[in-house]
Amino acid sequence: MPAFSLDEYQTRIELVQARMRASGIDVLWVTSPPNMNYLSGYDAWSFYVHQGLLVGLDEPRPIWIGRKIDIPCLRHTSFLKPEQASGYGDEFLSPPAHAMDFVASVVHSKGWARSVIGVEIDAPYFTALAYERLRSSLPHCRLVDADRLVNWVRIVKSPRELEYLNQAGEITDIAMKVGIEAIAPGVRHCDVAGVVYQALISGHPEFCGDAPDYQTMPKGRRTDAPHLTWTDERYTIGEGCTLELGANRFRYHAPLSRTVYVGKAPKRLVALSEFVREGLESALSAVKPGVSCESIEAAWRRVAARAGIEKESRIGYSVGLGYPPDWGERTASLMPGDQTVLSPDMVFHLILGIWGNDQGYELSETFRVTQSGYSCFSKLPRTLFLRDR
């Protein structure tokens, strides 16, 4: 039932343990939902309560800790056995009790009460209070920063992970085509969103998409903003729409952005679309093993400067396994100063969002670093799409 073989999970655990050893960490408390999934297969929408995996340096398998009612979710999605799980009762959901008191009791019972414990100190869901409570209930442990330790292991994808990303890419293309086709004067914005979500989920005849994260698709003047969804207004002639969509297969995401214009596109927008495509292709051409993330951004920046486009924000990030609030992996970014060196089977979402003007423009590709260059997950043309009927 888990999405990967036991061998693959075992390899991941060993890679994490090697990094723990190198950092002097005895026990790792993994709370980030994609990291929990990566190391156990656990795939449930239970992360609104405190939960995590305890990874011991010398234990072959992690211990799952969460709310007692979620143990069946573990049984259906993880290779871990219920014996490797410790569930807490609902009395730990409200003050004065706290789930970390329960986690500390498991740490004690495992004989780890005097150990160095790594925590994901800047990850969503590991709250300030969780840290405080864990620290105060384990006075003889030393809690150290292990943020993104697992994330950095995730940056290079296995063949099976790439297969899921390929499937996600196919579904994203289907959904993007459905969305573009649905846009027409008089159609409600939300009705386009509705068919897009249906396509993201129904997916392909052979494989479906999992629960979508947020999909942004502002139209009209709202296209100058990157993170808005939809309203119940109707499309009218003379406005654009940016779509940033990302289907996921077993939570592996392959995002893609395109821009659509209803009616005859202003010359300025057509010119912008051509510059942005040139910039995107220039950045992609710079991709190969051994180069740095910042050099990819620099290739874009040269074209942008020539076109007079100013863009301060990063142009991409490592992508893969994700849960809300983010399909990005929180590791390498395509931006000045990021000297992460590309290696084969890293995957990035390269997104050029030009949000400065009244009408924004977005174009993106998710690409894999190959042995000699790159390959993209999408097959869609990189043009400004026009809808006038």
Next chain:
Amino acid sequence: MPAFSLDEYQTRIELVQARMRASGIDVLWVTSPPNMNYLSGYDAWSFYVHQGLLVGLDEPRPIWIGRKIDIPCLRHTSFLKPEQASGYGDEFLSPPAHAMDFVASVVHSKGWARSVIGVEIDAPYFTALAYERLRSSLPHCRLVDADRLVNWVRIVKSPRELEYLNQAGEITDIAMKVGIEAIAPGVRHCDVAGVVYQALISGHPEFCGDAPDYQTMPKGRRTDAPHLTWTDERYTIGEGCTLELGANRFRYHAPLSRTVYVGKAPKRLVALSEFVREGLESALSAVKPGVSCESIEAAWRRVAARAGIEKESRIGYSVGLGYPPDWGERTASLMPGDQTVLSPDMVFHLILGIWGNDQGYELSETFRVTQSGYSCFSKLPRTLFLRDR
């Protein structure tokens, strides 16, 4: 453009300031996305980065702090003006810089460097490191626990909030009917999910639904688990499916659960469905202003005991404005020990999930406390739905 009048936001801010004053808090750092929305209207999918509102005790309006590229999102959704926003550059997205260094600089510039600052110490996006960095960069401030301070203000709904909840309830009913109708032997599980999401978003001819949070709808043996979604397997005769759906209007959620069986339902399941309905109606009958949350649960528990149903987990929670990972408000729960007293215009999701056996059963209602009792947002019958064609 914000979903409420300026007066309504002003009232909310004043209620929060009154609680701040009572707790000796000078400045409140609000990071929870629904709380940010509640006090400013800000409605964007940008909470994968650090952001928040600084609410001063004597300032009529909060200060928005977030990533610079998200200021246009503020302009489109909030009553706050861009002058009331401070945006940080992308250099704050990666170590060694941290967004809290920027927040601290704003606190300094406002003359609050020696104040008592309340923080949402156990909210999902206020990380352990955010707390540490804020504390170390504001050495003369005292950081105190203000978790759920805003959440408790949110528990009683205004007429306009109830209007949005009514709309959300109408859309949830539409989506539930669409989902039940779509279930049939041979249909892929994901295709049911696809039409459900479309209905959640396209909504009603007069008003749409916003981006759905996770919707759980396990089928077959997976119905013994509460937080699973779907697969690409097909429905077969002789299996059930639980659906927990919640449309949202302007992020106000009205969740609803029903159970469907494909084929002739086993007697045990029919009997269980009747007991659960009796239990639900018994709990609802106990609802009125002045009674405690735990007494609602006790009314259910009496019926459950008679039926031999054991359920340790809580049976409901306050609901309303929400963003991932949770549509619950993290305040009152319908469970033993919760002595929160019901008052008019509180809204709860009362959910009876019986997950213990091979075939789980779910039945729920979202209800409002009225002057004399309760009213439900859904109009659907409370039966086990059968699909045999």
